[in-house]
Amino acid sequence: MDIERERNYQRRKAQASRVRTIARLIPVIKSIKPVAYHLLSSWEKQIRKNAEIDIAKGHEPPGAIRDRMEIGVAVLRTIGRAIIEDRISSATIEKLLNILVGEAIIKQGDKAAKEEFRARFGSAPPAFVLISPTKKCNLLCTGCYADSDRTEIKLSWPVLDQIVSEARELWGCRFFVLSGGEPLLYRDEGHTIMDLVEKHSDCFFLMYTNGTLIDEKMAKRMSLAGNIMPAISVEGLKERTEARRGRGIFDRILKAFDNLRQEKVFFGISVTITRENAYEVFSDETIDFYFNQQKVNFAWAFQYMPIGRAYTLDLLPTPEQRRWMFQRTWELVYDRHHFLIDFWNSGTATKGCIAAGRSGGYLVVNWDGSITPCAFIPYSPININDIYNQGQNLNQIWEHPFLADLRKWQKEYGYSKNHSKEGPVKNWIMPCPMRDHFRDMYELLQKHHPKPLDQNAAEALSDPDYYKGLVEYNQRVADLMDPIWEEKYIR
Numbered sequence: 001m002d003i004e005r006e007r008n009y010q011r012r013k014a015q016a017s018r019v020r021t022i023a024r025l026i027p028v029i030k031s032i033k034p035v036a037y038h039l040l041s042s043w044e045k046q047i048r049k050n051a052e053i054d055i056a057k058g059h060e061p062p063g064a065i066r067d068r069m070e071i072g073v074a075v076l077r078t079i080g081r082a083i084i085e086d087r088i089s090s091a092t093i094e095k096l097l098n099i100l101v102g103e104a105i106i107k108q109g110d111k112a113a114k115e116e117f118r119a120r121f122g123s124a125p126p127a128f129v130l131i132s133p134t135k136k137c138n139l140l141c142t143g144c145y146a147d148s149d150r151t152e153i154k155l156s157w158p159v160l161d162q163i164v165s166e167a168r169e170l171w172g173c174r175f176f177v178l179s180g181g182e183p184l185l186y187r188d189e190g191h192t193i194m195d196l197v198e199k200h201s202d203c204f205f206l207m208y209t210n211g212t213l214i215d216e217k218m219a220k221r222m223s224l225a226g227n228i229m230p231a232i233s234v235e236g237l238k239e240r241t242e243a244r245r246g247r248g249i250f251d252r253i254l255k256a257f258d259n260l261r262q263e264k265v266f267f268g269i270s271v272t273i274t275r276e277n278a279y280e281v282f283s284d285e286t287i288d289f290y291f292n293q294q295k296v297n298f299a300w301a302f303q304y305m306p307i308g309r310a311y312t313l314d315l316l317p318t319p320e321q322r323r324w325m326f327q328r329t330w331e332l333v334y335d336r337h338h339f340l341i342d343f344w345n346s347g348t349a350t351k352g353c354i355a356a357g358r359s360g361g362y363l364v365v366n367w368d369g370s371i372t373p374c375a376f377i378p379y380s381p382i383n384i385n386d387i388y389n390q391g392q393n394l395n396q397i398w399e400h401p402f403l404a405d406l407r408k409w410q411k412e413y414g415y416s417k418n419h420s421k422e423g424p425v426k427n428w429i430m431p432c433p434m435r436d437h438f439r440d441m442y443e444l445l446q447k448h449h450p451k452p453l454d455q456n457a458a459e460a461l462s463d464p465d466y467y468k469g470l471v472e473y474n475q476r477v478a479d480l481m482d483p484i485w486e487e488k489y490i491r
């Protein structure tokens, strides 16, 4: 291990150990409010100090370090507030702090596995895996990115379980994302998704869900497990949410929020932003409703990606909306300290695209075993069922040339580049090969011919208007966002 990496590791280990100590003391600290606030404030000072040190090193665009620091502060304040206001269960506090914050975020996974991977492949492994265990869904939302329906297509329980065990063993992953379909509908060999979460109690799970199946019993189970945070999908306020998700759904979502609050689960929302709801989603009214009244802890905002059911370029937020959302998102993070991530305007938080199993990034296993570089790239070069049938493992998947080429693209774009020595990195607020640089993505798809996930993905690829429309859109977005990158981040 080189000296710089070892030093970093020791620093992170010491921080994680501090988090463990604090987690143990929480039952006492949270009842003595001045002590709790003092602790939060000294931790925040430390985050800001570390960022100043990183900026002085000059390895990365200074604005990107500042963005990450402010996200860190927002996460810290969010968790701190939830603990002080007694809104999370003791099992959740323990696992949120020790596993998610300490092991997954600060230590960035298990050291031994990471070092073994690095020695073999020359780079750090992915940090997490997104698994969509079933395509089945009980709703039929307009434009669903996964094109989900009542189908029974799913991963078998042994495969699902093996993915988590192997990612832990080979890559040191302690964090997993569950998506769908609706993960809470998953059943195989008598097992449910909560069985997976409980079995892997030393890992932490973020689960995207429509929320309709979170009754009192389910919320209680999540609270006792402590290692799961659901993100419930909404589209804005009631009218907008029901227009896409169906009548009566909003009240069921509010009921799910209520159950989660009662049981003290750490939960949030996820929103798909289209041309139609962009201003509503980020309005003061919506932000106040969710964060202040409903007490959601975090929000993931995904700008509509033209894939999946009835894909269309007409729903993409306009370039002007995208610029407005960029300003608004960071204002909500910097000024109000909301834990809010806007894909793709928050690309600085992750140093660009995290797809294809990049170091610290992820890849996706879908319900039928198909592997994709990202939830928003519906093209699969390889299938995990085939890999396991051949007695191979996740590492063989990681090595696939399509994924390797995508990682090469990320490097050329600027990931892990020394900004001061190797020249400026490219625009991380337009980080996506699929939605921001489709010309490059198209070339890779033509070179490797990964299999389209469905008919929509196949049609999009052979549709000249899709290519032309996306490339033109990319240029119009770049005309607005490149000057911001230059001004706010590089200088």
Ligand code: SF4
Residues within 6 Å of the ligand: 343, 344, 352, 353, 354, 355, 373, 374, 375, 376, 377, 431, 432, 433, 434, 435
């Ligand atoms: S491909 Fe796009 S959506 Fe996927 S991780 Fe990269 S930037 Fe994000």
